[in-house]
Amino acid sequence: MTPKPSQFWGGSVSNALGTYSFLDKTPPVGADKYRLKIEDLNGTITYSNIVTLIFNKSTDRDINSRSIVVYPNPTSGKIDLTIDQTTVAPEYTIQITNNVGMVVKTGSSSEPFWQTDMSELTSGTYFITVISKKDNKLVGRSAIVKL
Numbered sequence: 376m377t378p379k380p381s382q383f384w385g386g387s388v389s390n391a392l393g394t395y396s397f398l399d400k401t402p403p404v405g406a407d408k409y410r411l412k413i414e415d416l417n418g419t420i421t422y423s424n425i426v427t428l429i430f431n432k433s434t435d436r437d438i439n440s441r442s443i444v445v446y447p448n449p450t451s452g453k454i455d456l457t458i459d460q461t462t463v464a465p466e467y468t469i470q471i472t473n474n475v476g477m478v479v480k481t482g483s484s485s486e487p488f489w490q491t492d493m494s495e496l497t498s499g500t501y502f503i504t505v506i507s508k509k510d511n512k513l514v515g516r517s518a519i520v521k522l
Contacts, residue, residue, distance in 0.1 A: 397409070407428050408425050409425070409427075410423045410425045442458065442461075442514050443457065443505050443516075443517055444517075449519070449521065451521070453490060453493070453494075454491060454492075455489075456505070458488070458514060459515070465508065466509070467485075467489075469483060469489055469503065469504070472502050479501070480493075497521070501519050
């Protein structure tokens with residue numbers, strides 16, 4: 376018996392690789408675990424690997440995520456960086472470091488927008504730091520997860 380299309384809520388029949396995305400609009404603070412539940416046509420259920428994401432709610436005293444926005448997060452490829460217009464500087468130095476503090480990528484921008492490709496980096500958590508070249512002060516710092 377062939378299932379009716381209406382039985383596939385939020386899914387589709389495919390024999391190819393797919394890309395999935397989900398935005399948790401109210402994640403709890405701390406380490407959150409996510410995975411996909413995959414149900415085959417024959418009813419077999421399997422689960423993807425678990426991905427752990429850490430959400431840290433910033434306060435007014437935190438510079439994290441208030442002056443810069445990095446998206447999409449998590450990512451498997453390109454990311455966009457937007458710098459808050461109230462922190463305009465003539466030029467910015469941008470560093471991406473891994474979880475042990477080693478710089479894995481650098482860049483600079485004279486605009487409040489910057490883009491880079493992270494597909495060559497291994498999966499894990501990275502930190503993006505933006506520094507004003509004018510006075511060498513921290514503009515913003517944010518974590519990003521590379522899938």
